[in-house]
Amino acid sequence: MSTIEFNEMWREKLLNRFLSYVKIYSTSDAESESTPSTERQWDIANYIVEELKTIGLEDVSIDEHGYIMAYVPSNLENGDQPTIGFISHYDTSPDFSGENVKPQVWENYQGEDLILNKESNFTLSPSKFESLKKHIGQTLITTDGNTLLGADDKAGCAEIVTAAEYLIAHPEIKHGRMALGFTPDEEIGRGAHKFDVAKFGAEFAYTMDGSEVGELEYENFNAAGAVVKIHGLSVHPGYAFGKMVNASLLAAEFIQSLPANETPSTTKGFDGFYHLMDVTSDVSECKLQYIIRDHDDEKFEARKKFMEEKVAEFNEKHGEGTAEVEIKEQYRNMKQQFEGKMHIIDLAAKAMKEAGIEPKIKAIRGGTDGAQLSYMGLPCPNIFAGGMNFHGPYEYVALESMEKAVEVIVNIVKA
Numbered sequence: 437m438s439t440i441e442f443n444e445m446w447r448e449k450l451l452n453r454f455l456s457y458v459k460i461y462s463t464s465d466a467e468s469e470s471t472p473s474t475e476r477q478w479d480i481a482n483y484i485v486e487e488l489k490t491i492g493l494e495d496v497s498i499d500e501h502g503y504i505m506a507y508v509p510s511n512l513e514n515g516d517q518p519t520i521g522f523i524s525h526y527d528t529s530p531d532f533s534g535e536n537v538k539p540q541v542w543e544n545y546q547g548e549d550l551i552l553n554k555e556s557n558f559t560l561s562p563s564k565f566e567s568l569k570k571h572i573g574q575t576l577i578t579t580d581g582n583t584l585l586g587a588d589d590k591a592g593c594a595e596i597v598t599a600a601e602y603l604i605a606h607p608e609i610k611h612g613r614m615a616l617g618f619t620p621d622e623e624i625g626r627g628a629h630k631f632d633v634a635k636f637g638a639e640f641a642y643t644m645d646g647s648e649v650g651e652l653e654y655e656n657f658n659a660a661g662a663v664v665k666i667h668g669l670s671v672h673p674g675y676a677f678g679k680m681v682n683a684s685l686l687a688a689e690f691i692q693s694l695p696a697n698e699t700p701s702t703t704k705g706f707d708g709f710y711h712l713m714d715v716t717s718d719v720s721e722c723k724l725q726y727i728i729r730d731h732d733d734e735k736f737e738a739r740k741k742f743m744e745e746k747v748a749e750f751n752e753k754h755g756e757g758t759a760e761v762e763i764k765e766q767y768r769n770m771k772q773q774f775e776g777k778m779h780i781i782d783l784a785a786k787a788m789k790e791a792g793i794e795p796k797i798k799a800i801r802g803g804t805d806g807a808q809l810s811y812m813g814l815p816c817p818n819i820f821a822g823g824m825n826f827h828g829p830y831e832y833v834a835l836e837s838m839e840k841a842v843e844v845i846v847n848i849v850k851a
Contacts, residue, residue, distance in 0.1 A: 439790050440602065440609075440846050442839050450598045450842065451835055454577065455539050456483075457526070457590040463534040464527035464621045466661070466725075471501040471630055472527070472620035478502060480526045484593065484618055491601045493616065501630045504618040508600050508849075510611065517612035521641030522599070522845055523805055523816065524592030525622030528584060531713075531827040538580040545576045552829075553581035560830055567648070567824050568832075575835040585831035587823025592644035593618060595821060595838055599845035611850040615641070619805055625659060625766035628808035638814060640780045642848070643806040646820035649837045650793050652784050654817040655771040656800040656807050657708070657729040658736035662743050662763045666690060666750075670720040680719070686754065687715065687722035693746050706731045706799065708739060731769055731799060767803045770810035770817075777815050784819055787847035791840055819844060 460480040465473045472478065481502045488496045493506040510517060528534040542550060547569055549561040558581030562568040568576075579585045596616055603611055615638045619627040622645075646653060668683030694710050696702070703709045708730030716723045728743065730736040740763050747761045774781065785795040806816030822837025 440843050442843065446598070446602065447835065447839065449601070450594060450838055451541070451575075451577075453487075453598060454587075454591060454594040454833075454838065455541075457593055458537050458539050458586040461535045461537070462527050462586075463530050464624045465530060466624040471626065473624060473626070474527075477527055477620045481618070481620065484526065484597070487597060488600075488616070491597070492604050493600060499632070502620040503631055504616075505636055506600075506616045508603050508611075508614040508616075510613040511607060512610055512612060518639035519613040519615050519637050520849055521615040521617055521636055521638030521814070521816075522596045523617040523619065523641055523643045523809070524589045524596055524645055524821070525619045525627050525805060526590065526593055527620050527623050527627075528586045528590070529588065529623040529827040532584045532829065533582065534584055534586060537583045537586055539585060540578050540580060542576045542578065545571055545574055547572050550576070550578060552578055556581060558829065560832065565825060565830060571834045571836070576832050577835065578832040579829050581829050584826075584828055585823070585833065587821065587831055587833040588826040589622065589645045589821060589823075591823045591833050591838055591841070592821040595644055595841040595845060599842045599849070602842065602846060603849065609846070609850050611846075614849045617641070622805050625661065625803070627805040628812065631805070631809060631812070633809065633812050633814045636814065640777070640815040641806070641809065642784060643804045643816055643818045644821045644841060644845070645804045645806075646800075646818050647822070647824055647826065648796070649820050649822060649840055650788060650796040651820040652781065652788065652795045652797045652817065653800045654774050654781055654797075655731065656767070656769055656803045656818075657731055658733060658769050659766040659803050660728045660736075660740055660763050661766055662726040662728055662740075662761055664690065664724040664726065664743075664747065664759060664761045666722045666724070666759045667757065668720050668722070670718075681758075682719050683722040684717045684719060686758065687717055687724060690746070690750055690759065691724065693750070704801075708732070708735055710739070710743070727766075728763070729801075733769065767807040768811055770807045773810040773815055774817070780815055781817055783848060783851055784817065784844070787844045787851060790847050791843040793840060793844070
């Protein structure tokens, strides 16, 4: 079942657009205070801007912080229809290398193991990733085993741009005004911080930043980042007795003080967690970077307080000033922002069903720009973009999944 004619020409447009995006190095950096957090993000931002102008979008703009906006005008006689927005981010996660991405295209996948890198024998296998079995007969785009792919969220970027180009090329499809938005720094929790909601002008929007086909999400984690610094005292090891304070050993003790069964690998569903993201350490000083997550507001506040209490207990044991913590809130659960606005969810679900997709409405064990935007006055649930195994070398996306995302976007706008 299909509601648009997505022929070979449009398949090639979508594929080539996605491949061009992922080859551009655009990893964000949580340590940077600038927006975008890395200069390299300007490369893909400027590339997208020129592309939007070339395909004929209206009011294409990019501000000093790298936020891109553009519009497909309504072709309806009734001008009272709302403007509907679609948003994705063009940065990639710093969790794994996003430099020198070399995507590989595998046509007519038949469920076999894919050797992504013959030199290292790096293999993507359905025995480890069962989701691959859902894509038999389809075209897969993978990494070469040395980088992430960047389908999070360059798949979303490619889908939104392709949907806009399709609407411009098919004026017989009657539709309302479509707003396009592309943001930096989503992967470090700052993607919506400087987004100009008033300028965007949409009544509501959707982030195209989910994973599996059918995902439709309007509930997410509450999120905070925590940096714990532990101070030691470096002394020559030959004269260290009674003097040296090894920050690395103290850090190991602090890590063990947090609940071992409240990590990403030991929790699921609505369970929250503490996730140790990075450790930078030597004898004199250690920095631990955590993320704190919980769906429930009260439990989220309790988790932040618990982290502060653990640092206080640590200082009681080892001396005042041995450890310090800074906790910064990143985004909130957007569920409560949809009270009385469920038509936004219903519209997306209907658009999926028209495309032959059964909606999978669930909570995100993560977050999107939409979480912050919903609190900024722009209700913004999340829709699938098709990518799988984000933030690592096993990441892949099926071209057919991206096609379905384009179809859903078109269905929403014309509704």
